Amino acid sequence: MRSATPIILNDMLPAVFIPEKRLHSDSEIWLTEDREFLPGHRYMIRAESGKGKSSLCAYLYGARTDYAGTMTVAGGKADSLSKNDWIKLRRESIAYLPQETGLFAPLTVMENILLKNRMTDCKTKPQIMAMLEAVGMGAFADRPAGKLSIGQQQRVGLVRTLCQPFSLLILDEPVSHLDDNANQAAARLVEQESERNNATVIVTSVGNDLKLPGCEILSL
Amino acid sequence: MMVWKLLRTNINHWQIGAYAVANLVGLLIVGIALQFYRDVSQDAGRDGEDPFGAARYMVVSRKTQPSFFGGTEQGITAAEIGDLAGQPWSDGAAPFxxxxxxxxxxxxxxxxxxxxxxxxxxxxxxxxxxxxxxxxxxxxxxxxxxxxxxxxxxxxxxxxxxxxxxxxxxxxxxxxxxxxxxxxxxxxxxxxxxxxxxxxxxxxxxxxxxxxxxxxxxxxxxxxxxxPNRVITRLHDPGNPEISRYLESKGLEESGDGEAQGRLCHFLRITTGAVMAIGILICLLSVGLLILSIFLLLQKSRPTLAGLINLGYSPNELSGYYIRLILIVNLSVTLLATTATAVASGLWETKLSALGMGSASVWPTIGIMTAAMLSLTLLSGMVVRRVIRKIW
Structure with missing residues (x-):
């Protein structure tokens, strides 16, 4: 995924929504013509739960394909990409923080992050420590991830997501369990890293928005 | 390293141990039976004797009839010799x-x-x-x-x-x-x-x-x-039960202990064949156990594997960890079983040669065992890759 090519969604809708199509007529993303996500832009996607936020993230990450319509990524149709293409994209172009963070409970915070980082060696260990410090998690580096609170796990998940090169950053409700200060800190880190990568940022929210400046707000 | 640390947590050592033991026993039985069968089928390897393997000889004579009048024709005619030589289990016959x-x-x-x-x-x-x-x-x-x-x-x-x-x-x-x-x-x-x-x-x-x-x-x-009274026949299938039926019908009999030896040989073949079949069965069951363990293990590890794939790990890369484990287990099983087979064949070799039976080289047996384990490893590798690829 070159940063120069936009993501274009055309008449897209999760397959499960098809029988109730009309419920999604107000959406600014589903069932729209040429919905573009431009390189370097930031988008905040707001919706009540059950509107398909996580589905959209999974489609953009190549984890699911149960949708109608078409999606263009990396200059080509998403459904023409092979699993190997997606693996390459996930390592080098698309960073994704799922809503449930996907941390491995038996591993420590640092091990969880290194598990991601070792694929590209994108960050050094001190850089990772600095990022953990920035979101107030520096003291927990050697703590097993399973022993952390949900909010703490969200912050560690965010740092792990940022430990790769990316031109698209997808954050699925990244601050749903964070207080204002932590939200602020997370937003600063996202801003800094996405600017460094000149990346498109797509953040979802059910009401508690990541405090990232300059976001175009879309309702799903 | 870290990936393996993560995947390892779901591995049940008892399961792997049970598979390894079952597979070892099965492979050992197959290997020993195979080697024994090959040793028994080998012609006596004594110095100067026929080196051409499994061919055996049978000396045939007319069944002795008590004769009070003397001069009864006990001989075997040229036509009978020709017929004997033409039997499917025979490789030629010549009179004494x-x-x-x-x-x-x-x-x-x-x-x-x-x-x-x-x-x-x-x-x-x-x-x-x-x-x-x-x-x-x-x-x-x-x-x-x-x-x-x-x-x-x-x-x-x-x-x-x-x-x-x-x-x-x-x-x-x-x-x-x-x-x-x-x-x-x-x-x-x-x-x-x-x-x-x-x-x-x-x-x-x-x-x-x-x-x-x-x-x-x-x-x-x-x-x-x-x-001539006696005819010697070269057999290429000494254990064939057809032979004694044929001799019976022609009023001939095998002289010396050749027939007994042929029967012993036949019996040994049947026995080792049965043992080998049991060994193969155990091996197949252990393969079943392995495949089942793989399915269970991957089922248990599914969330972890899905998480890793979501991080950008490729399914094949993750399969590699499991395949390496299977490879190590199978390699140790193969090494143990082949070594034990070689040792065992050394143990019965002297006893067999005392019975006039030779010993076959142990290498083809080891080769067959290794090939079997190799195909087993390939099969399980394929299963692992298929299952993990489906997790995506």
């Missing part, structure tokens, strides 16, 4: 040429001497189990070369000699003794030098070259060509 003359063999050492009446049979050269150097007969320079059954020497050494206070003789000593062979019949008599040139464990007769018997028959026999 009977001698139609009287033979006396004398031996003298020092001043002492003894002589005894003997009988000779002429053996076609292709059917000898040993290849003595001077075998053959030249009327210009007559010397009678004789092959004795190995049993005769044993009989002498263990029965006759100790009772009479005579020296024990070995094969070399006996071969050096000068013999005087007196042939008579037809009103003629002639003495020839003779020599024992070898011992046979196949022939239960006193064998001399075919040429000598033909030559002597012409001169000393009232009927120039007496019909």
């Amino acid at each position: 040429i009977p001698a139609g003359f009287d033979v006396t063999v004398g031996l003298s050492f020092g001043g002492h001497g003894f002589s005894t009446a003997l009988f000779f049979e002429g053996i076609p050269e292709g059917y000898l189990d040993i290849r003595p150097q001077d075998w053959g007969f030249d009327p210009e320079d007559p010397e009678v070369t004789i092959i004795l059954p190995r049993d005769y020497l044993a009989l002498y050494n263990f029965g006759f000699a100790p009772a009479r206070g005579l020296p024990i003789l070995d094969e070399t000593t006996v071969s050096m003794a000068p013999l005087k062979v007196t042939v008579s019949g037809n009103g003629l008599s002639q003495s020839l030098p003779g020599r024992i040139v070898g011992f046979s464990s196949r022939l239960n007769t006193i064998a001399v070259p075919e040429e000598f018997v033909r030559w002597a028959n012409k001169r000393f026999s009232p009927t120039t060509e007496p019909s």
